Amino acid sequence: MRLDLLLRISSKIFLPFIILFAFYVQFHGDFGPGGGFQAGVIFAAGIILYTIIFGIKKAQKDFPETIFNYMVPLGVLIFTVTGLISLSKGFNFLDYDALAHYPKHGQHIGIIAIELGVFVTVIGSMVSIFYAFVARGKK
Amino acid sequence: MALTTLGIIRLRNLFSVVILSTIYSFLMATLLLIFDAVDVALTEAAVGAGISTVLMLTVLYYTKVNEEKPKFKSILPLIICLTIGGLLIYGTYGLPPFGASDTPIHTHISVQYLERSISETGVPNVVTSVLASYRGFDTLGEVIVVFTAAIGVLSILKRDKI
Numbered sequence: 001m002r003l004d005l006l007l008r009i010s011s012k013i014f015l016p017f018i019i020l021f022a023f024y025v026q027f028h029g030d031f032g033p034g035g036g037f038q039a040g041v042i043f044a045a046g047i048i049l050y051t052i053i054f055g056i057k058k059a060q061k062d063f064p065e066t067i068f069n070y071m072v073p074l075g076v077l078i079f080t081v082t083g084l085i086s087l088s089k090g091f092n093f094l095d096y097d098a099l100a101h102y103p104k105h106g107q108h109i110g111i112i113a114i115e116l117g118v119f120v121t122v123i124g125s126m127v128s129i130f131y132a133f134v135a136r137g138k139k
Numbered sequence: 140m141a142l143t144t145l146g147i148i149r150l151r152n153l154f155s156v157v158i159l160s161t162i163y164s165f166l167m168a169t170l171l172l173i174f175d176a177v178d179v180a181l182t183e184a185a186v187g188a189g190i191s192t193v194l195m196l197t198v199l200y201y202t203k204v205n206e207e208k209p210k211f212k213s214i215l216p217l218i219i220c221l222t223i224g225g226l227l228i229y230g231t232y233g234l235p236p237f238g239a240s241d242t243p244i245h246t247h248i249s250v251q252y253l254e255r256s257i258s259e260t261g262v263p264n265v266v267t268s269v270l271a272s273y274r275g276f277d278t279l280g281e282v283i284v285v286f287t288a289a290i291g292v293l294s295i296l297k298r299d300k301i
Contacts, residue, residue, distance in 0.1 A: 025181070030262040033177035035270065037281075041185040048193055072289045079279050094275035103259075111262060111271040114278065121282050125289030126190060132296040133197045 004053070011053045018046035026119055030108070036115035040122025047127050056134045068127040075121025082113040140166045151206045157195045164188035178266045 022043035025034035051059035086098035096110025164187030171180035
């Protein structure tokens with residue numbers, strides 16, 4: 001454990017910035033490059049880095065696996081419910097004009113909502129698959 | 140990029156192959172960046188070079204590092220690959236010149252998206268407005284694809300726990 005002191009310290013410094021960058025890509029997606037998928041992958045990469053440096057046991061204690069397993073269907077649910085809300089207000093499925101008084105505000109809210117859905121599903125699936133792969137080696 | 144591809148084909152050490160494919164992904168991301176496709180370049184760098192390298196290395200941890208000699212001669216697949224590749228290259232001669240502005244893809248729907256995106260959605264990034272708003276249905280399908288893939292992989296890997 002002594003040898004990877006440098007790795008542990010530097011990854012501790014880097015991790016907040018990776019997570020922050022993921023959220024930047026997520027919420028800045030309508031102005032700059034990026035969106036839910038890219039942000040989700042960057043966030044998952046942060047957690048995978050944490051797992052590689054600190055080991056699977058500590059990572060699964062800090063970020064429990066069940067959360068990520070639940071996130072996989074949760075994102076699809078957020079996406080579909082956004083579509084159904086606009087459907088229930090008499091608009092087309094996934095027509096975000098229905099979500100606010102002004103169509104442009106509605107578009108903004110709708111895009112953020114569905115990007116959140118993509119984000120959640122992508123993090124959930126990436127980290128669950130990684131955990132499942134790594135956990136096979138314990139036996 | 141051609142050199143890394145040749146290296147991936149020739150090398151028998153899978154560890155070097157994984158690293159070479161990472162290099163290939165980064166070169167691809169750079170190429171996409173030069174073509175101004177920043178969103179795709181970001182995805183390629185994060186998924187192709189980041190996550191898939193880690194997953195490949197995890198798989199290598201469980202298997203052997205060196206690939207075995209192939210049991211069959213690879214002449215017939217080579218002929219098929221060369222024929223199809225040649226046909227595809229022949230097909231590219233029918234395409235309009237690179238960057239020409241009067242081609243069908245630049246005259247029909249892309250112009251509509253570029254003109255109407257700001258006034259209809261108020262989102263400056265046209266890629267996001269097309270993906271999330273005009274083609275929301277497609278994106279929903281893509282999320283369901285990711286969902287299905289995750290369910291499939293997890294049900295294979297965790298078969299013994301159910």
